[in-house]
Amino acid sequence: MGRYVVRRLLQMIPVFIGATLLIFLMVNVMGDPIAGLCGERQCDPATAAQLKKEFGLDKPVWQQYLTYMGNVFTGDFGTAFNGQKVTELMSTAFPVTIRLTIVAILFEIVIGITLGVVTGLRRGHPVDTSVLLLTLVVISVPTFVTGLLLQLLLGVEWGWIKPSVSPDANFGELIVPGLVLASVSLAYVTRLTRTSIAENRRSDYVRTAVAKGLPRRRVVVRHLLRNSLIPVITFIGTDIGALMGGAIVTERIFNIHGVGYQLYQGILRQNTQTVVGFVTVLVLVFLVANLLVDLLYAVLDPRIRYA
């Protein structure tokens, strides 16, 4: 187990370097990091040169990247152009987005898996067909449309929720945004669970469990579900990173000041430090989530052991 974790951690290093380098190049080569400093106007060439020297932007890109990463590992994510420390921005933004992501993941687990089990056990039943159709509709309506419609209906027309979220963004306010954020993944989780359950339902160990006379509930939960969850857990694990990054749209609709909001502002204002810093953390979250998922396999399926 220990050796497996170490090997996986070592494998994560090239992916981490590659992904951060890629985003670093995108931000630095595609955009002009100085342009954001001069506001809407064109920069004066002399000022631009001076600023470039000051920020070390006259050096080659690989050298900039090394300096940046060196700083990151000592906990220094740099300073945004408005003088705020990027770590400060993170400490206000990440808790909000983490709460939002937790709500979304809970929706995926509770509703997605329940619907998947119910439909997987009744293939061809009207319930199965209608849920399947519903998931297709949810997948095909883009998140921003779902979000705008729910905001209009629940927030404005019926007044069940506040149309936009307060700066505190506590769990209660994040229920509907979390549902919107989760919606597409929720549909995928339902479909995945359904396929997996339907496949395993005919397996030998389920027949054995039924033959032993175990109550149906126990057969479904302990035998069938546990073995069917591996692809679902894989999906949810990779989804954590995608949810935190994809919250840009949801956070924009409901005016939530989280990671997506900061990233959106950072990109629009060409605030390279903020963008690269936040993306670095997001990539780390993605990698760690994937590692945890792989370790969870062994818990779910005792046949899997890590030497």
Place this chain on the structure above:
Amino acid sequence: MPERYESEGAISGAGMGGAMDLAVTEAETLERTPEGPDGSGPAGKPRSLWSDAWRDLRRNPVFIVSALVICFLVVISLWPSLIASGNPLKCDLAKAQEGSQPGHPFGYDGQGCDVYTRTVYGARKSVTVGVCATLGVALLGSVLGGLAGFFGGFWDSLLSRVTDIFFAIPVVLGGLVLLSVVTSNTVWPVIGFMVLLGWPQISRIARGSVITAKQNDYVQAARALGASNSRILLRHIAPNAVAPVIVVATIALGTYIALEATLSYLGVGLKPPTVSWGIDISAASPYIRNAPHMLLWPAGALAITVLAFIMLGDAVRDALDPKLR
């Protein structure tokens, strides 16, 4: 899914006596497959996977409906004037946000443009982006993934690591960063971005299915006969490994159309005066309370389009993979 091909190969190979015969028959079978759909052939001839799939598809109402919707979309994106006589850029501010009227069933948008005309004309950009991005992604992904899976070794490991890297970057985020600096007003930057971030998905699928296909007996036989790598890849492996790529690409086409709208909503996708559903939805979103029709029509068109492609992909998968039933 790949198991199906193994049995195909095994069956067509098993009956043959000499290795020479085997190679000839194999080549003939494969040559037939590209035009496959119609070639269900007279009774007695062994049916290929494709003609089997086509027989299933013809009887599947989901396939028929989604194929009809897609044909309709393609026709109106080529010739929008067939069903919309107006000009999508001709607007009358005095009529801004007005609702449905005779001759203008969908009402007017915030600039006083006819929503019906704009919705019809918007199909072109969405379909162009979806089709071009999918073609690019499928081509790049299957060539890279296929070669890596076929040759293995160093380049294969390198490709796997590179796809890992791309999977770690959230798509919408990558789109914002790359496209925010683009000032061009065409669809090409958006398509280029989708190809850049989309190919790893297909390359993984292609790699996996090429690895499965290359272990088949007929590949060994072809190699024993001295067939070159390129011949084995193109004539023996590619036709037997392409089905999963087609399925994933069809579903991806729908998601690319949705992604284009999302990027346009965030202000980095297509830009006005281009007529596109994403732009219209984005422009209508601040007024959703007073004039929801401005948002609902293009959003509905978008949803139906995406749904059609996803259902088509689903139906094709069911037909190509009998195991799932």
